Amino acid sequence: MEKLKYALFTGCTAKESTPEQxxxxxxxxxxxxxxxxxxTEASCCGASHLQDYDDFLSLVLNARxxxxxxxxxxxxxxxxxxxxxxxxxxxxxxxxxxxxxxRVNEKLAEVGLEYKGDSEITHFLYAIIDDFGLDKIKExxxxxxxxxxxxxxxxxxNIRPSELAGGDNPYNPTSLDDLIxxxxxxxxDYEEKNKCCGFHAELxxxxxxxxxxxxxxxxALDQNADWMVTPCxxxxxxxxxxxxxxxxxxxxxxxxxxxxxxxxLGLALGxxxxxxxxxxHVSDVTFI
Amino acid sequence: xxxxTTQTITFKVFRFNTETDYLPAYKEYRMEVTSEExxxxxxxxxxxxxxxxxxxxxxCRHGICGACAVKVNGKGVLACKERMxxxxxxxxxxxxxxxxxxxxxxxxxxxxxxxxxxKHDAVKPYLISDIDEHPKQESLVTPEQAEALLxxxxxxxxxxxxxxxxxxxxxxxxxxPAAFAAAYRFNADVRDEGTLERLDVVNQMGAGVWxxxxxxxxxxxxxxEVNPIEKITKLHNQAFEFxxxxxxxxxxxxVGFAHSIKKHGLLDEGELVRYSEGNLxxxxxxxxxxxxxxxxxIVLPWNxxxxxxxxxxxxxxxISSTVxx
Numbered sequence: 001m002e003k004l005k006y007a008l009f010t011g012c013t014a015k016e017s018t019p020e021q022x023x024x025x026x027x028x029x030x031x032x033x034x035x036x037x038x039x040t041e042a043s044c045c046g047a048s049h050l051q052d053y054d055d056f057l058s059l060v061l062n063a064r065x066x067x068x069x070x071x072x073x074x075x076x077x078x079x080x081x082x083x084x085x086x087x088x089x090x091x092x093x094x095x096x097x098x099x100x101x102x103r104v105n106e107k108l109a110e111v112g113l114e115y116k117g118d119s120e121i122t123h124f125l126y127a128i129i130d131d132f133g134l135d136k137i138k139e140x141x142x143x144x145x146x147x148x149x150x151x152x153x154x155x156x157x158n159i160r161p162s163e164l165a166g167g168d169n170p171y172n173p174t175s176l177d178d179l180i181x182x183x184x185x186x187x188x189d190y191e192e193k194n195k196c197c198g199f200h201a202e203l204x205x206x207x208x209x210x211x212x213x214x215x216x217x218x219x220a221l222d223q224n225a226d227w228m229v230t231p232c233x234x235x236x237x238x239x240x241x242x243x244x245x246x247x248x249x250x251x252x253x254x255x256x257x258x259x260x261x262x263x264x265l266g267l268a269l270g271x272x273x274x275x276x277x278x279x280x281h282v283s284d285v286t287f288i
Numbered sequence: 289x290x291x292x293t294t295q296t297i298t299f300k301v302f303r304f305n306t307e308t309d310y311l312p313a314y315k316e317y318r319m320e321v322t323s324e325e326x327x328x329x330x331x332x333x334x335x336x337x338x339x340x341x342x343x344x345x346x347x348c349r350h351g352i353c354g355a356c357a358v359k360v361n362g363k364g365v366l367a368c369k370e371r372m373x374x375x376x377x378x379x380x381x382x383x384x385x386x387x388x389x390x391x392x393x394x395x396x397x398x399x400x401x402x403x404x405x406x407k408h409d410a411v412k413p414y415l416i417s418d419i420d421e422h423p424k425q426e427s428l429v430t431p432e433q434a435e436a437l438l439x440x441x442x443x444x445x446x447x448x449x450x451x452x453x454x455x456x457x458x459x460x461x462x463x464x465p466a467a468f469a470a471a472y473r474f475n476a477d478v479r480d481e482g483t484l485e486r487l488d489v490v491n492q493m494g495a496g497v498w499x500x501x502x503x504x505x506x507x508x509x510x511x512x513e514v515n516p517i518e519k520i521t522k523l524h525n526q527a528f529e530f531x532x533x534x535x536x537x538x539x540x541x542x543v544g545f546a547h548s549i550k551k552h553g554l555l556d557e558g559e560l561v562r563y564s565e566g567n568l569x570x571x572x573x574x575x576x577x578x579x580x581x582x583x584x585x586i587v588l589p590w591n592x593x594x595x596x597x598x599x600x601x602x603x604x605x606x607i608s609s610t611v612x613x
Contacts, residue, residue: 015587043549055521107607172378201455203537280583
């Protein structure tokens with residue numbers, strides 16, 4: 001197979017509050033022989049909030065990010081669900097609306113760029129499953145996670161709206177479950193696995209947000225999960241760092257280790273604890 | 289022509305009569321399901337073949353009255369539109385049928401939708417306009433002006449988005465996606481003069497658009513593809529466009545992204561929280577921030593990473609901005 005090569009849109013969180021996610025992304029890519037060219041020019045995607053303030057500005061900035069994947073002739077790979085949705089939604093809107101695309105390109109021309117629409121955008125989870133292949137992952141697993149019950153937490157923006165998502169059915173997604181199984185783990189089925197973690201309402205609606213986080217962690221705990229795994233750094237932040245509020249909101253201790261999808265895969269592929277940045281977790285992960 | 293196939297399916301069906309039952313129960317019904325049936329056929333057969341007291345709402349059987357909304361394995365569906373074949377392919381041959389909201393169940397599939405209608409009413413979902421009773425000519429709406437409604441007028445008030453919304457599940461005050469789509473439908477109508485009134489209703493903290501969790505459940509579940517969250521975004525945009533955005537944590541949180549991008553290209557996470565909450569409000573986040581700092585999860589201001597070609601981003605923010613706060 002030809003070596004896989006992608007333009008990596010890291011998003012902001014991987015550069016700031018979840019450094020372990022960026023470290024483990026590179027560690028895993030290295031093990032799998034996937035080449036990632038970082039889009040160092042990229043700006044913040046607006047995280048689903050900038051478009052509430054200025055929708056057109058959000059489109060222009062996201063189109064600019066895509067331009068840099070296009071100029072390298074590569075598919076853009078994202079490691080954050082919200083980056084994925086904002087970028088994919090921008091692409092969808094521009095590719096289906098010539099006059100909007102022209103308005104955006106008028107602005108981009110002022111800095112010497114043009115959005116064409118010839119780069120695909122995919123989340124790293126789907127790049128691994130669809131392009132690399134789970135069968136090959138299974139062959140490469142050196143430390144199967146067979147002693148663990150692992151709860152998948154999909155995160156909204158990688159599965160909804162389904163016409164922009166990577167192929168999972170949002171009412172019964174399987175991609176992350178399949179990856180857990182490929183890593184040798186036991187996948188835990190629970191009601192909240194495809195529900196909202198509350199992250200985006202954290203400041204505005206703290207009670208709602210904390211209840212949603214609490215219910216997700218509670219659902220996984222009640223199905224005997226040892227830990228949780230997610231492809232989204234925003235879900236991770238909410239589930240890993242906000243367990244105090246979440247526990248208070250649901251009236252019981254719901255603290256639970258939460259790993260990034262890359263860290264889980266990295267463990268199975270034999271990456272070290274340091275390579276995967278496992279010291280950067282607020283909820284203890286010393287069980288590893 | 290594809291031939292009709294048959295499968296044995298086990299249905300676990302929510303049964304509850306608030307007048308006689310202490311608690312709800314799930315009853316099992318096994319039946320042969322053909323590839324031609326929809327969920328409503330199953331509801332009918334439970335009533336006709338198993339238990340005549342089984343209750344559910346149904347009327348048009350054409351996906352337009354919105355009466356037969358139920359949930360199958362948690363997926364909100366219009367029973368008359370949803371093909372059993374698709375449901376079986378998605379969930380297998382053990383299916384759970386429930387009302388759209390268990391906490392509002394009255395009898396079996398029937399729910400009390402009073403909360404839905406109260407919230408719908410609250411956003412003034414009607415044309416507000418001084419009508420000339422003796423107009424000289426028709427009040428024409430061009431096709432382009434009609435398109436601005438973004439098909440929000442296709443809503444059939446089935447309640448599926450309302451009862452799939454996690455923010456409503458946790459917050460009784462939240463108006464919810466159907467009410468917001470209705471508010472947008474009239475705000476976008478060129479004949480309407482009630483935009484400002486409606487914006488003041490939907491911008492209330494705790495109940496309004498700012499409490500949306502952005503999960504896209506409403507967009508996914510809507511059987512008429514109304515895409516309510518798109519309308520929620522439009523209402524946010526109108527709040528700024530008409531100068532109706534209140535100066536509060538939620539609004540500053542949206543605006544803060546533009547500030548940060550202009551300065552760093554990337555988001556300054558710490559500064560976003562400080563700007564949104566204010567210097568006093570930010571203090572409540574200090575305990576979590578300390579825990580994060582100890583684990584190397586907080587970037588200090590002088591180490592804040594910046595995008596390459598930041599000048600380009602600054603220029604684009606300058607020339608592409610369409611609103612001010």
